[in-house]
Amino acid sequence: MIQHTPSTKRFTAENDWLVSNFSFSFGPYYDPDNTNFGPLRVLNDDIIQPGKGFGIHPHREAEIVSIVLKGQLKHEDSLNNVGILQFGDIQRMTAGTGVLHSEFNPTSDEETHILQLWFMPNEKQLTPSYEDISFDPKKLTNQLLPIVSTNGGDHVARIHQDLTMYLSKVDAGKEIQFEQQVGRKIYLFVIEGSFTINEEVTLNERDDARITELHEITLQAKQDSFILLIDLPGGEE
Template sequence: MIQLYPASKRYTVKNDWLESNLSFSFGEYYDPSNIRFGPLRVFNDDTVQPGRGFGIHPHREAEIVSIVLKGQLKHEDNLGNAGIIGTGSIQRISAGTGVLHSEFNASKQEEVQFLQLWFSPDEKKLTPSYEDISYDLEQMHNQLLPVISHTGSERVAKIHQDLTLYLSRLDGKETLTFRQEEGRRIYVFTIEGEISINNDNILKSRDAARITDLPEITIQASQDSFFLLIDLPGGEF
């Protein structure tokens, strides 16, 4: 089954420094029918104005992934980690038993756009940890490039959940096929452009699809497109 979630149906939080489009219940937005998709429980599409950001705040029992789409994101935490990530970088935080961190736009001139995803970990009370990796932008051209996985490797961040997150830039009219084991889930999010899943399920910019009971899908771009795909476990969460 393929369920489409248009960008226009997301809940939007907006003030003088932040615009956040929420795909799942988060903060002031609560919908009991839209809490999670398997272990994926937060998918926020954030734009932060120059020099602004989220001050020091706590997290626990979550795997937090940030993907910068434009600009630079500055991170600091109580584990002693500090740095700036930009386009072509992925940040993973395992909050585990508890972590304090802040996130700010590192630029005083341009906004930063990033996606932040939270996943339930595969075990509780993990020791908090941090990782950031850079990936080869050319390697996702017309193919699915893994950037996060349960095993991790060079240029692939390790996450404490049975999932793999892929990025791809697909030329117009090009096609990809994705296969996974029976009983798993697929989440697709179009960052830019327009793609179709199995011919007749159209995803325009910032649209999403939640897919179950389909271990194989075909993705075709109607124009040059940038999207992510997450191979997620099945079962109850």
């Protein structure tokens, strides 16, 4: 089954320094029928103005992944990690028993655009930890590039959950095929462009698809596209 959610159905919160689009219930937005997809609990699509950001705040019992699409993101936390991320960098933070952190746009003249995802961990009371990795953007072309996985690896962040996150930039007219084990779920998010799933469902920019009971898919780009695909465990919602 393919559940398609167009970008216009997302909840948007906006103030003078931040525009956030929520794909799942978060903050001021609550929908009891849209709280998670498997262990995926949050996907926030944020635009942060220059010199602004999220001040120090706490997290617990979550695996948090940040993907910088444009600009820079400065991170500081109570584990004494400090770093500036840009496109090609991926950040994974295990909140576990509790961590404090802040995130800012450190520039004076450029917006920062990030995707931030929260996953429920596969065990509680984990020791808080932080990791950032870099990938080669050239390796995104017409293939699924793993950026986060349960085992981690070379240029792949390790996450405490049975999942793999992929990014890909697909040229117009090209196809990508993906196959997973029976009983798992697929989450797709269109960062840019437009493509079809199995020549049946069309996704446009910022749409998502939540796929169950369908474990082989073909993605065909209708135009140059940039996508996020997550291979998730099955089980009850």
